[in-house]
Amino acid sequence: MGKSKGRGAWTSVVDIFRTIGMTFVKGDWKTKVSYLILGFGELLRGQIVKGIAFLAMECGFIWYLKALGLKYMAKFSTLGTVATQKVKRKTVYGDNSFLILLFGLLTIFVILLFLVIWYLNILENAKEEELLKAGKKLPSNKSVIGSLFDKNFDKTLLALPVTGVFVFTVLPIVFMVCVAFTNYDKNHQAPTNLFTWVGFDNFKNLVTFGSSGFGTTFFKVLAWTLVWAFFATFIDYFLGMGVAILINKKGIKFKKLWRTILVITIAVPQFVSLLYVMKMFANDGLINGYLLKWGWIDAPIQFWVNPMLARITIIVVNIWIGIPYMMLIATGLLMNIPEDLYESARIDGANGWQMFRSITLPYMLFVTGPFLLTQFIGNLNNFNVIYLLTQGKPQSMSLAENAGSTDLLVTWLYKMTVNNTNYRMAAVIGIMVFVVTAIIMMSVYNFLPSVKDEEGFQ
């Protein structure tokens, strides 16, 4: 299958080139000029709106290349060679590696986009010629604009969102992926210092063990991230379901009240509730205070100081956050289970636990498979809970770059960016988070029963 797919892509590339060539050979002079001056053919054929749009894009492209693109593109391979110097008492700025990388990338994207537009322009010319040859009329300019609200409404709707995602997500991500291959860190800060390409050095550093490398720290943090995500997801999942079953139980009154009490945790902004809870567990906080007063303990329990205890406390506090959310979801789904399934089980003499195991649980696992997956991925990147509770502390001398015992990959990445300005390694960690997420997504997604067989549980 992979082979035929590959051939399909190849033939479509060949097709594109054939179309470009054939249109040029067969086309009239208007079309031929359009290869150089975009929109020329359309304008002469009276397609003013389309023609102007194409022409404007070409002008914009040329302006961009002249004003910004070429200047930065030329230095892209070195990321700048002229260092900033102090001449007498004045600072003379040299190349700015950051700008060169950013605008270099932007230029590459702009060129690719322009090629697509150029190709679309050729297709448009070919289409118009064909219509005219067949004796048909070209669509009026008014209907071209009108189609943006009808047949081409998708383009109108998506133009802004797609541009936004490109500028504020795609470009920055590609930029940071490139940074992972440079030496951009606190000794190479633009604009005062240059940074440059270093190949796979940073990745080598990531898997180098010993005092100089990141290997030990990385695998420790990765292991905790996975352990955390596992416990945070599944403990909350089962306990949340349990609470939902408890509230749904026949004969329990004030169902709405119980639910509302739990839901408050979702409603109150986390920075208020979690910071308060953090202080509650502090050495001089409420919990230790009362335990000491009652004489249950002699010294404060080091909730946030002892690495192991800190991890357990985080997971416990996260239960407090996670149960209400799961409870809400489970409540809705539990009601969907047909009552007669339970009826017949009861007649067969099944007890509560058996009914849960053979009816409720399979149904819930089946329906919430995708939810569990997104929840797990979300917990891998659960910045708020970790950072508001411990900021990744307690710190350990044996870990690189201020990593602490409760740091997840994302909080470590954040610290590296903000505190240590070690952008090169932060970028590498970011890529690793992506790799871990992608591996889990792909390996689990195909095994989800609800994905495999959408109609299975009807």
Add this chain to the structure above:
Amino acid sequence: MKTKKVIGNTLAYILLIVISVIWLFPFIGLILQSFRSYDPAVEYGGMVDYLVPKHFSLDNYKFILSGQTNYLGWYKNTLIIAFFVTLFQTIIILCVSYALSRMRFAGRTFLMRFWLVLGMFPGFLTMICLYFLLKQFGLTQAGAVPGLILVSVASSGMGYYICKGYFDTIPKALDEAARIDGASRARIFFTMIIPMSKPIIIYTALVAFMAPWCDYVFASYVAFGHDSSFNVAVAMTRWVWTNDYQGYFTRFCAGGILVAIPVTLLFMALQKYYVEGVTGGAVKG
């Protein structure tokens, strides 16, 4: 049989009461501490090891509302951010969802897969690059408020899943009937789909509105020490984290209460839609 049921229910009630106490405890604590006197002659304003204040007073509320700190300014910033993010994000998500749910165009599946893959990158990875982009437009530090709005809104198209899932449940036959009657796509979107989607619009808006209240990470990075463009989360987190601010703990509680009350009430009022949204989203994934 009957006694067994009674025992079962009693146990369930006990369990529920225990759960309720655990869940409410931090909030009760928060409220009680916010009323603790700040006057050093009477009581200490920082962390103490007991729950019920010895002297109730409004000191902390008076302090944060009196203008000695910029609390009202931070509050206003957060409100402005939340309002505009809600407005634009909802519009963008509706547009994207409609296009992806109802229209079939070249590159549709590619776009959806591509955005899914983009979502696997951690958000904070791009922080420095975004900071730099905003700086180019003068939208950092003093201009952090519009800057934060821009960043939140710009990429919001990627959060279309739940809304699109909802649109998918609206029968396509309705669209087709309207199209036969000569209605354009835009008209169907504005006069048919949107009025039918009240629950999901409220859900989308509610989620968009809640997020800025917790935004600490990016907000603190963009505002970078510029006090007047902080939001409440950035400003008040300092009171808890920095040791010099020890005595501000009760003030943090008071400020937190003032943030939590309106947000919580709003959430509770719209809870029904939230539940609908997350449940639908959880099942479809």
